[in-house]
Amino acid sequence: MEVFEKINYLISEKNLSKKEFADKFLSLNPRLRTTGEAPSYSSIYGYLSGRREIKIELIPYIAEALNVKEQELFNFDLEYSTEFNIRYSKDAREIIELLQYAPKNMIEHIKATLQKFKKSYEDGVKEPTSS
Structure with missing residues (x-):
C-alpha cells in the first residue's frame, strides 16, 4: 500500500x-x-x-x-488487511485509542469475547452472534 x-x-x-x-x-x-x-x-x-x-x-x-x-x-496494518472488512477500520482504531481508559476487568471481558468470535470464525461461522 x-x-x-x-x-x-x-x-x-x-x-x-x-x-x-x-x-x-x-x-x-x-x-x-x-x-x-x-x-x-x-x-x-x-x-x-x-x-x-x-x-x-x-x-x-x-x-x-x-x-x-x-x-x-x-501505518497500513489495520485499514488494509484483506482479512478484515475495511468499513471497520475507523471503529477499530477508535476502540484501540479508548482501551487505555478501560479498567482491567473490562479488558479481560473484551479479550474473552473476541476470543469467542475468533474461534467461531475459525470454525467456519463468518458472522458469530455476541453473547
Missing part, C-alpha cells in the same frame, strides 16, 4: 472531497523547499493520484489537514 492510497483512504474516511482536503491543506501555508512556494492544486491532485511523489516536507501539513499523527500516514 502506498502513502498516497492511505491519504485517499483517510480523506474518504473523514468524508472530505479532494477539493476540501486541498483547501484545508493549503490553508496551513505549506512551502516547498525547492521553490519556497505552496504546491498548486494540480500538484496536490498529482500527489493524491500517485502521479507525483509526495515531498517529505509536506507530510506534517498533510497530517494536520487530516487531523492525524504523521505516523498514521505510514
Whole structure:
C-alpha cells in the first residue's frame, strides 16, 4: 500500500472531497523547499493520484489537514488487511485509542469475547452472534 492510497483512504474516511482536503491543506501555508512556494492544486491532485511523489516536507501539513499523527500516514496494518472488512477500520482504531481508559476487568471481558468470535470464525461461522 502506498502513502498516497492511505491519504485517499483517510480523506474518504473523514468524508472530505479532494477539493476540501486541498483547501484545508493549503490553508496551513505549506512551502516547498525547492521553490519556497505552496504546491498548486494540480500538484496536490498529482500527489493524491500517485502521479507525483509526495515531498517529505509536506507530510506534517498533510497530517494536520487530516487531523492525524504523521505516523498514521505510514501505518497500513489495520485499514488494509484483506482479512478484515475495511468499513471497520475507523471503529477499530477508535476502540484501540479508548482501551487505555478501560479498567482491567473490562479488558479481560473484551479479550474473552473476541476470543469467542475468533474461534467461531475459525470454525467456519463468518458472522458469530455476541453473547
